Amino acid sequence: MSTELAPTLARRAPCIAIPDYIAGVKVNKALFAGPTGPEDLTFIDRKLARLEQVTAGKLFGEYQRRRQQYQAKSANLWLRMAADTAQAQQDRFPVPIRRINEEARREAVAREWATQVNAIVSHLTQGFTVPQPAAELLAAAMAPARQWGFSPVLPDLSGEVTDKHLDHAASAVARLQDEDWWLRQIRRAYQRHRELVAIMAGDVRRGVSPYVSHRAFMDYRSNKVAQARWLADMLVVNEDKGLELSLAEAHAASVSNPEIRRVELMVRMRGFEDLAWEQGHAAEFYTWTTPSRFHAWNTVKEDRGRSVRNKRYRGTSPRDAQAYLCRQWAKARAAMARAGITVYGFRVVEPHHDGTPHWHMLFFVEPAQRDQLRDILGRYACEHDQDEIKNHRSARFDVLAIDPAYGSATGYIAKYIAKNIDGHRVGDDYEAEAQANETATNVAAWASLWGIRQFQQIGGPSVTVWRELRRLREAVKDPLIEPARVAADAGNWAEFIGSMGGVSLPRQDRPIKLAHLVTPCASKYGEDLRRLVGVTSAGGCSMRTRLDGWAVVKKSPARGCGERSELPLSGGSRAPWSSDNNCTGRIELPSLAVELAGAGLDAVDRGRMEAGAVVVVDGLYHWIRDGRLYQSRHRPQFGRSPAKNGRKGWAEDRDLEQLQQHRLNHQAMAVLAGDLPLDEYIEAAPDTTKAMQALDNQLDKEYREAPVSFRQDQYLIMLSGFVASFQGWGEL
Incomplete structure (x- = not known):
């Protein structure tokens, strides 16, 4: 702006009194003392007018910080992007955001929309008495959910419709009529909306609260405390066998225990490595990072890692970034399949300090295919926004060939696994500028909030079969099960892979599979319940690994007076097009x-x-x-x-x-x-x-x-x- 025009604009600007507070945040009046102050205040008021007060307050607080640190123009450009993004997110909800910002209100809204779906189904079926075509009834029941962007898993009714399709559709309609299902969807959507606002406002980053906001961290910690209290108050008993165990102890002995989870991942990783060296395969470590538009905040290494706003950021969430990486991985896997490349190993997903995910992949591959694998993974990692990387491809795709002479592949990935579970012996978490054993809970809260799978095994047999075989302590006569049982019992993942047919054999062709007991129409939504009971071999031998008769009861001074588990055994009625609509039963009350x-x-x-x-x-x-x-x-x-x-x-x-x-x-x-x-x-x-x-x-x-x-x-x-x-x- 020229100095000649400034006095003129100042005279024309309306005399707007500077308020003491905007959206509950104290106004630094000195920031708006200039000639453009009144115009900026009008702009701020217009941008924040329709936003939830907490959201508006966070954005205005960050706006003032930027206006003081940079320039008014820069702060205004940021507020335009942030407010528009927050408004777009808020407009996704078909009800005012005030109606879902508390749990009691969310419960009322969930009840209201479940009742609405129930009324639609009741009207079309004339009080649940007249069958209707599955596709038409499902489409009508889905109409309210589509206003929210929610959907249960839906069957494909475009081709030949079987009884299985009808059962699947009945279960979907039952979910749409359930207020508990609606409450879970609404609660998760609001929590993610709130966290995205926190990311844009700078509450999620290095030096403030890494990986998740402090509020999300406190919510996660409160849920864990409540879960621990419940576990400590319950028992698992088997009256037929005279067995009794604290539910907290059973939980601590399972893979739900972070330490056991970490150790098992390391055992499997070591088994892959032993197999790779035995077969002469090469070990490759890759890192995939999303394009810059997914990152809300960057770090300046030259300024002691200070976090700064990323101008390319477009208001995306960590879930959006994870979906992008999954799409690129799907393309890469298809290309590898066309090229006949077989890889095995592990993928680890961890967040940057601002919550944006990136992937670490440790793969083993035949040396002759290594260069081709690098080309494929690099091509899809750098497919988009190539102008921002130019000759710096490593910013998006990093490659490290692991030489066993300088260290093991398992040792290299160990810190990434431990950092994202419990921080065991990791030391400093440089991404968050804190100790890894302290930030591990933040990472867990991040994965839980955004629904991101942290670890995925690529190739190899089912780990569930491995876990079930470890339950068998006695030798079995079946020649297929016994070698696998011995390997699993000894914790030898490489031998277990060999007994299961190698790393690349399709799951349906594996010699040992899981055995389930199916209870028809036993779930809350009228679905069949599949209960894992053991393993079965291709030779026809079945081994039971789990006892019947277990129940969860509440601890009491006199053990015989414990309350039964709250787990429901069956569901209510389903939509009336199903030919087997008699799946009703008693639902036990929660403890x-x-x-x-x-x-x-x-x-x-x-x-x-x-x-x-x-x-x-x-x-x-x-x-x-x-x-x-x-x-x-x-x-x-x-x-x-x-x-x-x-x-x-x-x-x-x-x-x-x-x-x-x-x-x-x-x-x-x-x-x-x-x-x-x-x-x-x-x-x-x-x-x-x-x-x-x-x-x-x-x-x-x-x-x-x-x-x-x-x-x-x-x-x-x-x-x-x-x-x-x-x-x-x-x-x-």
């Missing part, structure tokens, strides 16, 4: 511990409810009677006298005060997590002073638990400043 965990209630809440109190969480009233958990949106009446005189009235007043405080604490936690807007929290509070005190207590607790993350979270800092401004004001 009290599971119901409490699902409602977000802990042991303290349980003790209070068992003593007769009513606990309020997210606007729902919870109480326990006769060993069952009840919920209602209205306060229950237990026949208490309304009198407030005497000891009893004092106790009721005390209980009511405790309930109100408990509710304030839960709501304050929701404000910190971004699930409850600050203005709604204040307006709904019966006592503003107590509400601010509850918020201050939660902020103090958050700071004590994670001081570094707290100081780097602009939203939490904003809340702290807001609370501090109320100190000494009293009731508003």
Whole structure:
């Protein structure tokens, strides 16, 4: 802008008073003191007007940081991209975003849309009495889900329709009528939307919160704590065999245990390597990285790894980046198949500091095919946006030939496996600038949030067969099963591959397969349940590896009084076109511990409810009677006298005060997590002073638990400043 035009524009600019707060974030008025300040404020207001307040606040906080660090023009360009992306993501939801930003609201919306599908199916089938063509009924039931972009797995009804297709379609319609299915889809979609906003706002990156936002990390940790509590409260028993085991111990002894998972991956990797050296194959280590447009933040190595905004970023999510890499891998695998190239090994997916995934692949291949394999993988890794790499192909595709004289292939990939599981003996995580054993939980939270498979075996036999054979401790007479059993029992993956027909034999031709027991129509959605019971060989011999009669029960002082598992054994009725629509049965009620965990209630809440109190969480009233958990949106009446005189009235007043405080604490936690807007929290509070005190207590607790993350979270800092401004004001 020329200096001659600046005074003219300043005179023409409207006199707009600079507000104290925008979207709950304090305005740095000095940043808007220039001649373009009023115009920029109008632009900001227009861009943030339709966004959720938490989203708008995060974007405005980052906007001010950029305006101060760079220039107003740069900040405006960023805000245009970020706000448009956030708005596009928000517009994907067919309901206002406010209706799904809390769990209680999501439950109501899920119930509403499941009821809508149920009404559609009921209307077309005249009250579930008249059969309808499967394709037409499924298309009508899918119409509401398509508004959200949701879909269960659908059958292909374009060709010949068999009973299997009809059963599959019936299960899909049953899911679409289930409010639990809707709640899972809505919750996941909102969490990913919220995390994408955090990525754009700079809450996910090195120096702030690597891999996932602090809020997503806290959600993941809370879920793990609830899961651990439930596991500790349950037993697995087999009354027929007189066996009993803590469910927590059973969980710790399975591959769900990170340490066992890591060790098993290393054993299999070592087995592949031993087989490769025996057959004279070459070991190659490849790294695939997505084009720049998928990366929200870059690092400047010359400036101590400082993270900076990537100008090429286009608002994509880590899931979008993973989908891109999967498409490129599918092309590469097709090209390898055409060229007759056989590879085996492992693929490891890990995040960059801003959550964008990249792949590490350790493959073994015949030396004569190595150069051709490199060409294929490099071609599809660098297929798009070639202008940004030019002669720097290694930025997108990196190759390392592993020489056994300088170290093993297993040792090379070990740190990538450990870093993404538990950080065992990795040391520094240079991507996150922290210890790997501390950031491993962030990686796990990232994979869980975005639904990304971290490890994939390429080639070789089924690892499930390997695990089942390790359950057999005694020798068997079958000549096909016994060699594989011995190899599995000894932890020799290379020998196991040999006994299963080699690395490249198709799964259907393997000499040993899994054996399942099928219970027809036993799932909640009327599907057949396949229960793994053992293995079977091509010679016709079957070996049972799992006992019948196991049940999950709740621990109790007198063991014989345990509650049965909450796992349902059968489902309800299905859509009426199916010829075998008689799959009904009893569904056992969930155990009290599971119901409490699902409602977000802990042991303290349980003790209070068992003593007769009513606990309020997210606007729902919870109480326990006769060993069952009840919920209602209205306060229950237990026949208490309304009198407030005497000891009893004092106790009721005390209980009511405790309930109100408990509710304030839960709501304050929701404000910190971004699930409850600050203005709604204040307006709904019966006592503003107590509400601010509850918020201050939660902020103090958050700071004590994670001081570094707290100081780097602009939203939490904003809340702290807001609370501090109320100190000494009293009731508003």
